[in-house]
Amino acid sequence: QVRFVESGGGAVQAGGSLRLSCARSGRGLSMYDMAWFRQAPGQEREFVAAITWGRGTESYADTVKGRFTISRDKVNNTADLQMNSLQPEDTAIYYCAVKLAGSPGPYNFWGQGTQVTVSS
Numbered sequence: 001q002v003r004f005v006e007s008g009g010g011a012v013q014a015g016g017s018l019r020l021s022c023a024r025s026g027r028g029l030s031m032y033d034m035a036w037f038r039q040a041p042g043q044e045r046e047f048v049a050a051i052t053w054g055r056g057t058e059s060y061a062d063t064v065k066g067r068f069t070i071s072r073d074k075v076n077n078t079a080d081l082q083m084n085s086l087q088p089e090d091t092a093i094y095y096c097a098v099k100l101a102g103s104p105g106p107y108n109f110w111g112q113g114t115q116v117t118v119s120s
Contacts, residue, residue: 009114022096034079038092053101
């Protein structure tokens, strides 16, 4: 079974930085579009950033644009999320989401999540 595991979460003060990583565990196809979502307590899950396998096209939520950067290693099937200038509003569980490259459908592989806590 193909699984994706997040790492790199933790607790930081406002203005700090964290780098999250999503890595594949197990065996499977290597051509994936990958994304990051987050869910804060009492809130719905929201989109954060995404990157395509084919062209490396990046997209970001307006709330993180200019502060977060997503990157992709197609050889190792990993996706990192560099988060700078973190604010308390960024506190959430961050999830790696994956789907087959080019698929118009929803992301259908999910990691277990990693907690990010930002204190003021």
